[in-house]
Amino acid sequence: MAQKIRILVAKPGLDAHDRGVLVLCRAFRDAGMEVIYSGLLPTPEQVASIAIDEDVDVIALSLHNGAHLTAFPEVKKYLENKGVNDIAIIGGGIIPEEDKEELEKNGITGNFGPGTSMDTIINHIKKVTKKF
Amino acid sequence: MLETENYWKNKINQLTKIKEENSKSNENITRWESKVLDPWNKKNANNNDDFSTTSEIDVKTSYSPSDLQGNQDYSMPGEFPYTRGPYPNMYRGKKWTMRMFSGFGTPEDTNNRLKYLIKNGQTGLSIAFDMPTLYGYDADNDRSKGEVGKCGCNISSLEDMEVLFKEIPLNKVSTSMTINAPASILTAMYASVALKNNISLNELRGTVQTDILKEYIAQKEWAYPPKDHMRIVRDMMEYCTKEMPKWNYVSISGYHIREAGSNAAQELAFTLANGFTYLELGQKAGLKVEEFAPRLSFFFNCTMNFFEEIAKFRAARRIWATVLKEKYGVEKGSSLALRFHTQTSGASLTWQQPMNNIVRTAIEALAGVLGGTQSLHTNSYDEAWALPTEQAVKVALRTQQIIAEETGVTQSVDPLGGSYYLEHLTNELEEKAYRYFEKIDELGGVISAIEKGYLQKEIAETSYRSQLDIEKEKEVIVGVNKYAEIEEDKIEILKVDDEAQKIQINRLSDLKRKRDSEKVNEALENLRKTYENNDKNCMYDTIKAVQAYATLQEIVDVGRQVFGEWKEPQIF
Numbered sequence: 001m002a003q004k005i006r007i008l009v010a011k012p013g014l015d016a017h018d019r020g021v022l023v024l025c026r027a028f029r030d031a032g033m034e035v036i037y038s039g040l041l042p043t044p045e046q047v048a049s050i051a052i053d054e055d056v057d058v059i060a061l062s063l064h065n066g067a068h069l070t071a072f073p074e075v076k077k078y079l080e081n082k083g084v085n086d087i088a089i090i091g092g093g094i095i096p097e098e099d100k101e102e103l104e105k106n107g108i109t110g111n112f113g114p115g116t117s118m119d120t121i122i123n124h125i126k127k128v129t130k131k132f
Numbered sequence: 133m134l135e136t137e138n139y140w141k142n143k144i145n146q147l148t149k150i151k152e153e154n155s156k157s158n159e160n161i162t163r164w165e166s167k168v169l170d171p172w173n174k175k176n177a178n179n180n181d182d183f184s185t186t187s188e189i190d191v192k193t194s195y196s197p198s199d200l201q202g203n204q205d206y207s208m209p210g211e212f213p214y215t216r217g218p219y220p221n222m223y224r225g226k227k228w229t230m231r232m233f234s235g236f237g238t239p240e241d242t243n244n245r246l247k248y249l250i251k252n253g254q255t256g257l258s259i260a261f262d263m264p265t266l267y268g269y270d271a272d273n274d275r276s277k278g279e280v281g282k283c284g285c286n287i288s289s290l291e292d293m294e295v296l297f298k299e300i301p302l303n304k305v306s307t308s309m310t311i312n313a314p315a316s317i318l319t320a321m322y323a324s325v326a327l328k329n330n331i332s333l334n335e336l337r338g339t340v341q342t343d344i345l346k347e348y349i350a351q352k353e354w355a356y357p358p359k360d361h362m363r364i365v366r367d368m369m370e371y372c373t374k375e376m377p378k379w380n381y382v383s384i385s386g387y388h389i390r391e392a393g394s395n396a397a398q399e400l401a402f403t404l405a406n407g408f409t410y411l412e413l414g415q416k417a418g419l420k421v422e423e424f425a426p427r428l429s430f431f432f433n434c435t436m437n438f439f440e441e442i443a444k445f446r447a448a449r450r451i452w453a454t455v456l457k458e459k460y461g462v463e464k465g466s467s468l469a470l471r472f473h474t475q476t477s478g479a480s481l482t483w484q485q486p487m488n489n490i491v492r493t494a495i496e497a498l499a500g501v502l503g504g505t506q507s508l509h510t511n512s513y514d515e516a517w518a519l520p521t522e523q524a525v526k527v528a529l530r531t532q533q534i535i536a537e538e539t540g541v542t543q544s545v546d547p548l549g550g551s552y553y554l555e556h557l558t559n560e561l562e563e564k565a566y567r568y569f570e571k572i573d574e575l576g577g578v579i580s581a582i583e584k585g586y587l588q589k590e591i592a593e594t595s596y597r598s599q600l601d602i603e604k605e606k607e608v609i610v611g612v613n614k615y616a617e618i619e620e621d622k623i624e625i626l627k628v629d630d631e632a633q634k635i636q637i638n639r640l641s642d643l644k645r646k647r648d649s650e651k652v653n654e655a656l657e658n659l660r661k662t663y664e665n666n667d668k669n670c671m672y673d674t675i676k677a678v679q680a681y682a683t684l685q686e687i688v689d690v691g692r693q694v695f696g697e698w699k700e701p702q703i704f
Binding site: 015039065 | 263264266267269274275276277278279282283351352353391392393479482483484516517518592595596599603609612613625627628699700702703704
């Protein structure tokens with residue numbers, strides 16, 4: 001049997017719109033993943049260190065507050081500073097089309113907007129975790 | 133006062149008994165079902181096998197007088213229990229206040245938007261703040277990086293507040309500020325701007341949200357643990373009752389509870405339960421309910437399930453008046469009538485085919501008006517994408533104006549009152565609310581239910597189920613899981629760049645240089661001592677700190693040191 005995907009779900013910033021992440025945590029767990037939820041209000045640095053401590057395969061980041069271009073790449077940067085390159089990062093939230101390219105360039109994929117089905121996100125996670 | 137020990141239980145028993153009696157005496161409907169409906173359904177199947185509302189109230193094919201026997205509410209508008217409206221003539225006398233929530237970028241940016249809205253016929257101001265302000269961090273704090281001015285206007289000190297209300301006569305407008313954890317500080321700033329312009333505090337009209345209970349339940353923007361925040365709310369109640377008699381210092385909000393994923397019954401019940409908690413807080417502080425109850429106002433969501441939403445507003449008024457009278461012994465009419473602001477549902481807006489959102493908002497706004505709202509915010513069609521553009525805000529405001537001035541729905545009060553279906557839904561929601569009140573009391577009250585994570589879990593459960601229904605297409609969202617298109621229409625959106633952050637940081641560093649730092653430290657030290665003494669009202673020292681130009685975060689940090697921070701119970 002394949003090993004379970006370990007996933008950290010987090011909102012890296014001053015953003016309490018947690019309806020989406022709470023739904024996703026349940027959906028990921030129902031899809032057979034091991035889910036770690038950071039709780040509200042971690043800094044990008046804290047998110048990176050939880051991810052390392054918990055040895056996750058993927059981090060799912062969500063922001064609805066417009067700070068994604070600052071906060072998502074910071075999580076990536078903190079991982080790299082610790083020499084960690086084998087954790088995939090996916091994003092979601094209220095992310096304008098043109099920001100998606102910018103995030104992709106930084107290695108943050110998915111960047112799903114409102115109305116995305118849970119299946120689409122789960123399939124994407126399966127795809128990005130295969131690489132490792 | 134009535135017997136309050138088993139109040140909720142008695143209420144529930146009373147309502148169930150009526151229903152039981154009803155089912156015995158509905159000969160007419162039984163005849164219709166067997167002679168007309170069933171034969172018809174055999175030949176013409178229904179297109180669905182599950183007809184129900186968001187609160188899981190079963191919906192029958194049709195309703196008749198027998199559904200209301202024994203529980204028909206014959207009250208008229210402006211009289212107890214105010215089911216039909218808080219005032220006798222409602223919109224024939226005064227239309228609802230068109231209050232568009234706005235705020236972004238620097239105080240200058242928002243000041244310009246407010247003046248634009250006033251010019252276009254808006255009758256009340258409503259300010260949105262950015263995340264750092266809502267959490268009590270200054271623009272120059274590391275945690276604020278990338279967030280300054282993004283979700284609303286940034287306020288880091290009294291100086292920002294002075295800019296925000298520049299050239300707006302505070303004695304002529306009514307201002308609503310959506311701020312909770314730092315509500316006492318923002319109220320102190322607003323009062324200080326007024327005093328500086330020689331406007332006396334008893335002239336100030338408006339509302340600060342201050343509803344910290346729903347923060348722990350749903351919106352989750354807090355600074356301290358619940359009991360400490362409630363102490364500050366108590367101090368605001370005392371202070372404002374005395375000094376700012378026209379200021380609504382708590383807006384008890386169901387809006388965020390609904391947006392977080394609850395259904396109509398949960399929104400109704402949790403919001404009113406919070407309302408009772410504030411009422412008891414005021415009583416415990418020794419205030420007379422008659423003195424402060426008229427200052428408690430409500431804020432509800434209005435989303436797509438049209439009749440259930442209208443019923444929710446009617447049920448809210450009926451429950452509030454009934455419980456205040458029977459359980460809390462309130463006599464005076466004006467203290468019993470629930471008044472509320474409505475906002476159409478942000479969560480109902482879709483990113484896909486955004487123009488459809490204009491239609492959704494119009495339907496929701498109409499339900500709010502038919503439900504008898506006192507003020508209304510209509511969302512803009514582009515808000516699933518970003519903060520709204522001026523053009524989109526204008527369409528949203530015009531939507532309200534069309535309802536108010538073209539449709540004729542304002543002519544008669546509670547025009548849907550008496551509809552068998554609507555009255556039935558009102559009764560059903562009322563009963564569901566009483567069941568929740570009983571449960572919350574069993575858990576030891578709202579704060580204890582929050583600490584146990586009960587209310588948060590209830591909402592998360594409903595929200596997850598609803599998402600599963602959407603995935604299974606049991607719940608349809610046009611343009612998303614039905615009638616979807618591959619190519620999306622492109623729309624113009626508002627971008628807030630990081631310029632606001634630079635401007636705010638510069639203004640703060642100038643301020644910190646030019647203010648009298650000794651005076652700041654002294655004011656903060658006094659506030660610390662007051663915070664440490666639970667019996668002392670903290671509003672006076674908050675005002676002094678604000679006027680010494682202590683920053684928002686400097687003040688909140690004092691609280692964080694004295695009260696500690698709040699970690700929410702794990703609900704996942």
